[in-house]
Amino acid sequence: xxxxxxxxxxxxxxxxxxxxxxxxxxxxxxxxxxxxxxxxxxxxxxxxxxxxxxxxxxxxxxxxxxxxxxxxxxxxxxxxxxxxxxxxxxxxxxxxxxxxxxxxxxxxxxxxxxxxxxxxxxxxxxxxxxxxxxxxxxxxxxxxxxxxxxxxxxxxxxxxxxxxxxxxxxxxxxxxxxxxxxxxxxxxxxxxxxxxxxxxxxxxxxxxxxxxxxxxxxxxxxxxxxxxxxxxxxxxxxxxxxxxxxxxxxxxxxxxxxxxxxxxxxxxxxxxxxxxxxxxxxxxxxxxxxxxxxxxxxxxxxxxxxxx
Amino acid sequence: xxxxxxxxxxxxxxxxxxxxxxxxxxxxxxxxxxxxxxxxxxxxxxxxxxxxxxxxxxxxxxxxxxxxxxxxxxxxxxxxxxxxxxxxxxxxxxxxxxxxxxxxxxxxxxxxxxxxxxxxxxxxxxxxxxxxxxxxxxxxxxxxxxxxxxxxxxxxxxxxxxxxxxxxxxxxxxxxxxxxxxxxxxxxxxxxxxxxxxxxxxxxxxxxxxxxxxxxxxxxxxxxxxxxxxxxxxxxxxxxxxxxxxxxxxxxxxxxxxxxxxxxxxxxxxxxxxxxxxxxxxxxxxxxxxxxxxxxxxxxxxxxxxxxxxxxxxxxxxxxxxxxxxxxxxxxxxxxxxxxxxxxxxxxxxxxxxxxxxxxxxxxxxxxxxxxxxxxxxxxxxxxxxxxxxxxxxxxx
Numbered sequence: 001x002x003x004x005x006x007x008x009x010x011x012x013x014x015x016x017x018x019x020x021x022x023x024x025x026x027x028x029x030x031x032x033x034x035x036x037x038x039x040x041x042x043x044x045x046x047x048x049x050x051x052x053x054x055x056x057x058x059x060x061x062x063x064x065x066x067x068x069x070x071x072x073x074x075x076x077x078x079x080x081x082x083x084x085x086x087x088x089x090x091x092x093x094x095x096x097x098x099x100x101x102x103x104x105x106x107x108x109x110x111x112x113x114x115x116x117x118x119x120x121x122x123x124x125x126x127x128x129x130x131x132x133x134x135x136x137x138x139x140x141x142x143x144x145x146x147x148x149x150x151x152x153x154x155x156x157x158x159x160x161x162x163x164x165x166x167x168x169x170x171x172x173x174x175x176x177x178x179x180x181x182x183x184x185x186x187x188x189x190x191x192x193x194x195x196x197x198x199x200x201x202x203x204x205x206x207x208x209x210x211x212x213x214x215x216x217x218x219x220x221x222x223x224x225x226x227x228x229x230x231x232x233x234x235x236x237x238x239x240x241x242x243x244x245x246x247x248x249x250x251x252x253x254x255x256x257x258x259x260x261x262x263x264x265x266x267x268x269x270x271x272x273x274x275x276x277x278x279x280x281x282x283x284x285x286x287x288x289x290x291x292x293x294x295x296x297x298x299x300x301x302x303x304x305x306x307x308x
Numbered sequence: 309x310x311x312x313x314x315x316x317x318x319x320x321x322x323x324x325x326x327x328x329x330x331x332x333x334x335x336x337x338x339x340x341x342x343x344x345x346x347x348x349x350x351x352x353x354x355x356x357x358x359x360x361x362x363x364x365x366x367x368x369x370x371x372x373x374x375x376x377x378x379x380x381x382x383x384x385x386x387x388x389x390x391x392x393x394x395x396x397x398x399x400x401x402x403x404x405x406x407x408x409x410x411x412x413x414x415x416x417x418x419x420x421x422x423x424x425x426x427x428x429x430x431x432x433x434x435x436x437x438x439x440x441x442x443x444x445x446x447x448x449x450x451x452x453x454x455x456x457x458x459x460x461x462x463x464x465x466x467x468x469x470x471x472x473x474x475x476x477x478x479x480x481x482x483x484x485x486x487x488x489x490x491x492x493x494x495x496x497x498x499x500x501x502x503x504x505x506x507x508x509x510x511x512x513x514x515x516x517x518x519x520x521x522x523x524x525x526x527x528x529x530x531x532x533x534x535x536x537x538x539x540x541x542x543x544x545x546x547x548x549x550x551x552x553x554x555x556x557x558x559x560x561x562x563x564x565x566x567x568x569x570x571x572x573x574x575x576x577x578x579x580x581x582x583x584x585x586x587x588x589x590x591x592x593x594x595x596x597x598x599x600x601x602x603x604x605x606x607x608x609x610x611x612x613x614x615x616x617x618x619x620x621x622x623x624x625x626x627x628x629x630x631x632x633x634x635x636x637x638x639x640x641x642x643x644x645x646x647x648x649x650x651x652x653x654x655x656x657x658x659x660x661x662x663x664x665x666x667x668x669x670x671x672x673x674x675x676x677x678x679x680x681x682x683x684x685x686x687x688x689x690x691x692x693x694x695x696x697x698x699x700x701x702x703x704x705x
Binding site: 003004006007010011014015017018118122123124127129133134138149153222225226227229230231232235266267268270271274275276278279 | 344345346347349350481507508509510512513514515516517518519521522524525537538541542545546548549550551568571572574575576
């Protein structure tokens, strides 16, 4: 009995910790989606770039990946702004047969980034050998008579906490600052925002930068628990995409819930169905969300609010 | 043109002269499909380095039939469809009379199908999934033992020393992983062990803890894992995190058997044993010399993948020298008659136990001791004493 409880609780803990990190990846994509109305399919590749930046900061200067949270996201912010300003914006202006060739452009950017990374850094797998990588807290260490043994890995917990802090900061930025409000206005109604004197073009640039910075944060938080290689991006683009759909397009709170849900769902699938099914489960969630919950989790929240 | 017969003649002479010169100088140029980018690039890189060492040696001693051997590499990215198109290019366009190489089982399988269809001999160097040499192919040979034999050495270690009663099997959902896990299941059943769990995972997974907590609940004596590079390290790290105290942690070669495993898993890699096909300590002629040369050049000892590639180059030399001509048919005959000794071990292609043109050989066990892979089994080639029982996680520093 206790054994099964322990398996369940450990799975839940793993799922939540993973979900917290997923959420951070999802928020960046959903933010860009909200303002730009396009899916940024180079999201995971941007994370890969951030991870390489953190990797080299550690290898060359010995900067801890958590400290590089102060360096890498600002770099990616500028990088993302540059992408938007010099690559995406010009494409927005071009008339074309395909309505969404910015989306195709993001795929292209992703491929270029991945191939450049392969070229410069080879396709070797790398990881940062931090000392605390396998430091763990055990429930029985804190509470001797605990009926179940749970383990909390230090880097996982720290990454999760930082992810929460970053999300709160983002919420503060979007809710309380002028720029944040302008971004939200642009997302809600571009034309109205423009009439109110919001510089919509500039907001787009900032949003893309912000989205990139967020996924860069996720990259820095992932390094101590994962590893990196040039082709890592597509996997996380996909995860971000599923979270965005699950959470409701463009909804920040939806992305947070979507990330947590996906994390827990994947862990539960791994334990109770089979780990080989986790990626398949991801697609099931994706399709199910599209069919049964087109507005994502966000629409559920909204419905409740209206009901009141 | 009619106005300048002299020019025409000159051009013709030049062309003829060139081709004659090329023939006289003589070089045998062959291309090898290998994953040089992508997730399996690490293995491709080890093999590439080993091939190049062998080529250098062969050419220093006069080449093959007095012709210089030139090996080129084609990047298959570890993708079967790319490997297939490379094989098609080599056979159809470049008219290469023999194909060899590739790393993973999936890619080797793709190349094998093309080669068999075109009736051009193909030598599998590292792909270990059983069914590659069980298709009644007449033109496909394999140097490495198949997965069914990978764990033979490990099983004898388990039976004689560990005597486990139960085992949990975790494996990557690839050709190699699946066939490795299936074979382990069969052998474990034969040895009287109970298979408590047999779970596959998709490569690149971030979090193994859910599945590992299930393993912990099942409490097996041995955990046997078949994985490529990073998954192997992540698995061990998270096993340490969850403090799963099995009697032994065993890997099925590949990701557990290369130096990067220790580099990435750090202290969690300690005491992990792995099935392997080769170790620098084996007594085959030239093995030690090759290992030392590789280490001097690239900083670490090669894994068995390197030895396989190195042996392949010598097999190539042996076969081409025995073949009546450079036609695929003659090379195929020569391959079939192969009986030679290499740094990787004896090579002879036999039809046995449902396999065709398969090389059979002894496999060994290595253990990570003080951060280094040491051969521990069979005892006569051991470079260090095995450490068993292993300390519990709680008692480790």
